[in-house]
Amino acid sequence: MTGRRPSARPARPLPVAVLLAGAALAVWGPAHPVVAQDSTMVGVASTAAADTTGGLSGAALDDQTAKVAAQLRCPVCRGQSVLESTATLSKEIQAEIRQRLAQGQSPDSVKAYFVSRYGEWILLKPPAHGFGLLVYLFPIAILLGGLGVSVWFVRSRRAREPADVVHDTGPANEGAWSEGEGDVPGADLSEDERSWLEGALRDR
């Protein structure tokens, strides 16, 4: 009974560490594919730059226009990207993106142009600096806080409850009256209590 506790204690930091790592991955994970996407964009732009007038053309231009448009917020509908939106201004912004890419501007500089006109608000994904950083740090802070609270809660519960009570209320023992187990429920009853209980069960 009491022999189990010391072995459980040292094991605890590991699951917590795994959880923390998982939480960090969950929060930061989505940011990485975008970074990768950006670098492939530049790759596409530079390979296409070699064949024509310095800008994109054909399917590569369509692709790239759509990729940039998907990252910009429609100024009219606001909840949608320029790519999804059917607002006239979105169509016009798409045309502007296309023209700039065709002229040989990189996707990053096209985005920078729109940021310089509409502010960082135009980016659907908030930038990971300044006030926008809160969006990325808040989930981590809340996860850590929640973890701290649950660890504290479990610990204070364990400290308050006597060891034997834990076994009587444990879900594993519910309804199980099997022989051969170390902790038979009712093993700590007195003789009187035991005979009363058996009588009560027989009369049922």
Added chain:
Amino acid sequence: MRSWKVWLMSALSVGFLALLGFGLTRDTQVLPSAIIGEEAPTFDLQTLDGDSLKLSSLRGKVVVLNFWASWCIPCREEHPVLEMAASHYRGTDMRLLGVVYQDNRQNAKGFLSENGGSWPSVLDPGSRVAIDYGVYGVPETFFLDRTGHIALKHVGPVPWEIFSSTVDSLLATPAPGDAATTSDAPATSDALDSSENGR
């Protein structure tokens, strides 16, 4: 033990409430503009009468750029203010210039013959100039100082008080060429002050 927990929880709650308060009290309809104080993007567009009009030709004047459309109801509301401004500032260095947004020549001309308005308006095919100014709806009005910098942007129908106080203070600021002897710095800060008041 207990007291530091209480302190931590209250500090966290206050911080969270402050953040919520900040977020919930902001007017989400008004978007921040990135180009206040910047040099106004130049353009060369056709007026409704077919002439070419370059923004750079108005350098040294106080330019009020008004983005509008004939289909825009708030523009109709705003129109009397613009007419009042045109007559009030006749003979001064204020130049009112309309930029027609997502509209055609015929409808824009129809609007002006119906509602009046003698100041020039230019057509903006593909809204390229509107995008250059970060316009997201009409009406939007930009006040340019004599050096061609954007002193103030007003979203929605511009009230006469804002129009007049902004233009008055911009007109009171001498062009940099005229005022070579006086320092440039107070001039620009004046213009920015008035834009703050105007908000």
